[in-house]
Amino acid sequence: MNLLNKPFDTPFQTPPFSKIKTPMFREAILQEISKTRKEIDHITNNPEPPDFKNTIEALDFSGEQLEVITSVFFNLNNAETSKEMQELAQELSPALSEFANDIRLNSDLFQRVKAVYDAKDTLDLNxxxxxxxxxxxxxxxxxxxNLPEAKKKELREIDQxxxxxxxxxxENVLAETNAYELHIMEEEALKGLxxxxxxxxxxxAKSRNKEGWVFTLNYPSYIPFMTYAENRDLRKKLHLAFSRKGFQDNEHDNTDIILKIVNLRHKRAQLLGYQSHAHFILEERMAKTPEEVNRFLEDLLEKASPAAKREFKQLSDFARETxxxxxxxxxxxxxxxxxxxxKLFELDDEKLKPYFQLEKVINGVFDIAGKLYGLYFTPAPEVETYHQDVKAYKVVDENEELVAIFYADFHPREGKRNGAWMTSFKPQYMREGKNSRPHISIVCxxxxxxxxxxxxxxxxxxTTLFHEFGHALHxxxxxxxxxxxxxxxxxxxxxxxxxxxxENWCYEKEALELFARxxxxxxxxxxxxxxxxxxxxxxMEGMQTLRQLSFGMLDMSWHGYDPSxxxxxxxHEKAVFEKTxxxxxxxxxxxxxxxAHIFQGGYSAGYYSYKWAEVLDxxxxxxxxxxxxxxxxxxxRFKDHVLSRGGTEDPMELYRRFRGKDPQPEALLKRAGLLEK
Structure with a gap:
């Protein structure tokens, strides 16, 4: 039997990565789809009248092993991919999409769910x-x-x-990132680095069997070059390479793909009775409507623009003088x-970096989690990882009870996409009186x-590490x-x-004392x-704010209107960016x-949420x-009302319970220095 098709026989039931070979995923996922179909059939055809336990709860716990396998597969496809894995993802994603639609478009199953939903006022639910x-x-x-059959078929085709x-x-973004190198042979060209x-x-360079120095489009290589290299021509060269990924009229060009994605998303939303993809998405967000998001972004733009323009003039004058x-x-x-x-602060990253050794920062964020929430992290060598760079930790509370398994993956490599993210290999839940603890990972x-x-x-x-660790605590x-x-x-x-x-703790003396050595x-x-x-x-917070707002506005321009x-x-992009x-x-x-956030990740019609959450934070x-x-x-209070509660209640209710009042945007404007003096 494929080892992926049963609970893992490992410490804490963590994935046995060394035994998992890429071809195993196809058979395992198809088998679990088939098994989960039977679970769904059992719920649908249950002769008992539908109730919360036999329908709603049963649905939530269906497909448990399928969820485990797909989490492992897609997490690896992001952090340790290969051509074989990418090809398999292209094959399996439509099959998984089709299966999800088979459930969501199952009329008999929906009638059972609807019967429970219609009777909700008579049920004693928490x-x-x-x-x-x-x-x-x-x-x-x-x-x-609720769609007729012909439209259900159309929806399936769109989703696939x-x-x-x-x-x-x-895949195109990753291919373009990996394809480029800036190869330098003269040390003079590195001045300032x-x-x-x-x-x-x-x-x-050595790893590529070359002399000299090689810079790539991976952030740890790209950012220092753009920040310190005195050679302006080379900065331009590297910047242009970075900024035309997917825009080079070659086999990895993403322009047609974007137009197909936004038009299909719009078509899908209209099929379901929504004005646009953003209207569909935002119905299930705190912001509720595109109008509210646009008002929020425009309001911040109005407040940030004067500061941003002053900062840009200050920077331009400085470059002219220098x-x-x-x-x-x-x-x-x-x-x-x-x-x-x-010049202004006598502060540069080169003075700071010796105080921020990665291992010490990790231990520092662990200490902060201990002081705040009573968590303790110990290395877990018995837990296998998917690459030698990845570390695994056992997390316990003050009573030595297991809280989570935590994976940390911090360095770039060819099979790993750029950026930073938190993900999970297994969620937390309660079943038959047992609290099943989560397996959480951060990737940077x-x-x-x-x-x-x-x-x-x-x-x-x-701050990036703290950011992702904040997600991990959640x-x-x-x-x-x-x-x-x-x-x-x-x-x-x-x-x-x-x-x-x-991220706020990064600026506090009491926190820095724990790890900045x-x-x-x-x-x-x-x-x-x-x-x-x-x-x-x-x-330069005004300029930074404008940059973030421009991304949110671009996202809404793709998804808040008919893109045909x-x-x-x-x-289109240029017209949107004219404001910012x-x-x-x-x-x-x-x-x-x-x-990638909006065309590959889950942030379509949602990029504004970074700024929205800044008001809350x-x-x-x-x-x-x-x-x-x-x-x-x-x-x-923060743990009990926010971190531990997940999506169990309306988020504004959870926030009010923690804070005792509605969030005030003035706190953000004050912190960012954007309030009128």
Whole structure:
């Protein structure tokens, strides 16, 4: 029997990665689809009258092993993929999409769900059960259960096509990322670069059997080059390569794929009776409507624009004074921002990095989780990982009870997509009185250790690690009955609250004292540097805010309207960015063609949620500041009302229960320095 088709016989039932071979997934997933179909048939054809337990609860626990296998498969496809795995994903995704539609479009099953839903006022359900019933009913009604057969067939075809297109989009971005290298032979061309970046580039060259230095489009290689390299022509070259991924009129071009995706999403929404894809998505979000999202984005744009324009003028003047530069281009932004930051705050990442050794930062975030939530992390060598770079930890509480298994994967490699994310191999849930604990993972792309030094993080990478770990805490501290409501299974404009709120501790002296120590001397980070970090926290915040708003507006422009009139991806994007762009546009580049969040990930009509959650996180952290950043009572309130509750209740209700009031946007504007003086 395929080992994927039964609970894993391993410590904590974690995946036995070394025994799993890629071809095994096809047989295992198809077999589990067949097995889950029988479970669904059993629920559908149950001779007993439909009730909450035999219909709604039974549905939520159906397909448990299928969920496990697909989680392993798609997590590996993101973090440790191969051509064989990508081809298999292209084959399996439509089959999984078809199976999901077989459930959602099953009229007899829907009638059972509807019968329970219609009787909900007579049932004695707790809030979590009410939420599960509502979610199950909507999973049918919002996905075509009420459509006539011909339209159900059309919906199936759209969903299959979308599943394939989304995968292809991501594969194209990864292929373009891996295909490019900037090969440099003269050391003079590296002027300005810190030693760690040169060492990493030398090792990259060596790994490719080349002399000199090789820079790539992976963030740990790209960002330092754009930030420090004095050679403007080479910065331009690397920036253009980075910014035209999927936009090169070659086999990996994503322009046609984008147009197909947005038109299919729109067609799907209209089939279901919604005005647009955004109207469909936002019905199940805190923001509720595209009009509310656009109002939110426009309001922030109005408040941030004056500061952003002042900052851009300040940066332009500085570049003119420093290097007689006539005008700033996008490949100049990071370079002169860093130079100006050094001048104003006498603070640069090179001074900070020795205090942020990756291992110490990890231990620091563990310590913070211990102080706030009573969690303890110990290495778990008995738990297998999917790559030698990945570390596994056992997480327990103050009573030595298992809380979660935690995987951490921190360095770039060829089979891993760019960026940073949190994911899960297994959710938390309660069954037959047993609390089944989750398996959570965070994946990042930080500079690898070299022969000369350990992995040292920029401050931006420190906040990224805290961000993803905040998501991980949401998953690890889950304490709900049902898997589909557990952990991060919340409205997407609420999901960023736990991640973004944890970033605040990076700026606090009491937190930095736990991990910011010099990797050679063990010396604590000097307090004057801590003060400078805090002072510089809002540096160029207006420009940063404009950048985030531009992504949210681009997302809404693709998904909030009928896209059938859009024929030119670049022209459309350029028109949207006119409101927010401070730099000149470059016709060779396009952001949309590598915008994986909305075309490959789950953020379509949802990118605004980063800013939305910032309002929540700034407001939430004000309470911690007021009570003390390690105040246990406040932390336990946050855990009990937010982190542990998953999607069991309306998120605004959960937030109000923690905070005692509605969130106030002033907290964000104050923190960002965007309030009128």
């Amino acid at each position: 809030p979590e059960q009410e939420m599960l019933l509502d979610k199950k009913y909507k999973s049918f009604s919002r996905n075509g259960a 096509e979308l599943a394939k297109l989304s995968l292809t989009f991501g 810190p030693k760690y970046a040169m060492d990493a580039a030398a090792e990259e 290097d007689s530069l006539d005008h700033l281009e996008k490949w100049d932004g990071a370079y002169y921002t860093e130079k100006l930051k050094q 792309n930080f500079t690898k250790p070299t022969a000369n030094e350990p992995s040292l993080l920029t401050f931006n990478e420190v 998953g690890m501290l889950a304490n709900t009955e049902y898997p589909s409501l557990s952990g991060t299974s919340v409205y997407w404009d609420f999901v960023e609250l736990p991640s973004q709120v944890l 010099h990797y050679k001397t063990g010396e604590m980070i000097p307090m004057d540097l801590v003060e400078k970090i805090k002072e510089s926290a809002t540096f 009139g859009i024929k030119d991806v670049k022209a 762009d401070l730099y000149p546009d470059n016709p060779e580049t396009c952001m949309s063609t590598a915008f 700034a407001d939430a952290f004000e309470l911690f500041k007021e009570k003390g950043v390690f105040d246990r009572e406040t932390a336990i």
